Amino acid sequence: MTQTPAFDKPKVELHVHLDGAIKPETILYYGRKRGIALPASTAKELQDFIGMDKPLSLPGFLAKFDYYMPAIAGCREAIKRIAYEFVEMKAKEGVVYVEVRYSPHLLANSKVEPISWHQAETRLPYLEGASLTVGMVQAAETQDPKRRGGRARWGPPGPPMTWLLPFQEAVRSNIHRTVHAGEVGSAEVVRAAVDTLKAQRLGHGYHTVEDEALYKRLRQENMHFEVCPWSSYLTGAWKPDTQHAVVRFKNDRANYSLNTDDPLIFKSTLDTDYQMTKRDMGFTEEEFKRLNINAAKSSFLPEGEKRELLDLLYHAYGMPPSAAAGTFPSELLGARLARLSVGLRARCPPFLSWVAPRMCDDSLGTSPWLVAASH
Numbered sequence: 104m105t106q107t108p109a110f111d112k113p114k115v116e117l118h119v120h121l122d123g124a125i126k127p128e129t130i131l132y133y134g135r136k137r138g139i140a141l142p143a144s145t146a147k148e149l150q151d152f153i154g155m156d157k158p159l160s161l162p163g164f165l166a167k168f169d170y171y172m173p174a175i176a177g178c179r180e181a182i183k184r185i186a187y188e189f190v191e192m193k194a195k196e197g198v199v200y201v202e203v204r205y206s207p208h209l210l211a212n213s214k215v216e217p218i219s220w221h222q223a224e225t226r227l228p229y230l231e232g233a234s235l236t237v238g239m240v241q242a243a244e245t246q247d248p249k250r251r252g253g254r255a256r257w258g259p260p261g262p263p264m265t266w267l268l269p270f271q272e273a274v275r276s277n278i279h280r281t282v283h284a285g286e287v288g289s290a291e292v293v294r295a296a297v298d299t300l301k302a303q304r305l306g307h308g309y310h311t312v313e314d315e316a317l318y319k320r321l322r323q324e325n326m327h328f329e330v331c332p333w334s335s336y337l338t339g340a341w342k343p344d345t346q347h348a349v350v351r352f353k354n355d356r357a358n359y360s361l362n363t364d365d366p367l368i369f370k371s372t373l374d375t376d377y378q379m380t381k382r383d384m385g386f387t388e389e390e391f392k393r394l395n396i397n398a399a400k401s402s403f404l405p406e407g408e409k410r411e412l413l414d415l416l417y418h419a420y421g422m423p424p425s426a427a428a429g430t431f432p433s434e435l436l437g438a439r440l441a442r443l444s445v446g447l448r449a450r451c452p453p454f455l456s457w458v459a460p461r462m463c464d465d466s467l468g469t470s471p472w473l474v475a476a477s478h
């Protein structure tokens with residue numbers, strides 16, 4: 104029997120990884136088609152093998168990607184398919200706007216070093232790979248060398264100097280920026296993400312609350328926290344015998360969203376995160392509305408489209424519209440998801456011509472943005 108959704112209204116999701124949101128059936132299909140060995144032969148077995156039911160260490164979680172990404176990485180057709188299936192998945196979850204992130208260099212199979220999963224070298228270079236997905240994201244490498252099976256190139260935790268240049272360039276080019284920080288790292292990592300990398304949003308950010316002065320400052324600056332409750336349980340980023348930071352965020356009426364992070368591995372949907380916060384943390388319908396409106400306000404959409412998205416939510420939530428803009432019949436919601444998710448609109452600033460020139464194809468329409476760290 105299907106569970107009643109915890110919040111059966113349009114939702115906004117800002118933190119989900121494309122390579123952590125793939126259908127097991129698709130992994131099997133491309134494993135067979137490409138002759139790549141997988142640890143299971145049915146979708147159910149594969150889901151059980153990859154998925155987590157109980158907390159694992161962060162390296163244990165990240166090792167999961169090694170089992171299945173070789174079936175997808177380096178294959179243009181597979182990358183395109185997982186992107187379309189991702190949009191379909193989110194539409195079914197009632198998500199009307201999603202910002203999905205991915206790492207083009209991890210999916211490439213030429214002109215990158217190292218090649219992440221030893222995918223056979225052919226003709227899918229990093230920059231070309233960037234043009235293939237539905238999403239709008241450019242990801243930098245992880246900040247922790249233990250993650251990604253030790254293959255990450257960057258140094259110790261904290262914003263490495265290697266990142267500084269691309270982030271400075273992103274600031275100069277007016278490209279939006281979100282940084283994973285304070286997931287398992289300390290509040291100091293959060294401070295560095297904000298002050299050094301000029302993050303506009305924080306991926307996770309839970310440990311910010313351990314530094315009251317920093318937390319107070321970020322609240323005053325209306326910093327957005329991309330919270331992933333179920334993920335934080337399974338990765339050990341949150342210890343269940345302590346109060347989850349999202350409860351503090353709720354009580355303080357801070358600016359945050361609820362997100363899945365890697366639903367394939369966490370065997371979850373967005374409803375899992377809403378159920379968890381409703382059942383275990385006392386979240387109400389009103390709080391779900393408030394956090395989704397904050398998510399829309401903190402999205403990286405251009406202002407005009409952000410206003411449209413907000414009006415859509417106000418309409419769906421039965422709240423007074425924020426402006427005199429039009430209303431949005433429910434049949435437009437699905438179409439809007441596809442349009443917004445596929446979109447690449449802005450003209451290519453100089454930075455993107457270095458990172459991902461194909462993302463700036465005007466025919467696709469997108470607002471490019473920059474992400475640091477992997478999961």
Ligand SMILES: [Zn+2]
Nearest residue numbers: 306364477478
């Ligand atoms: Zn993440």
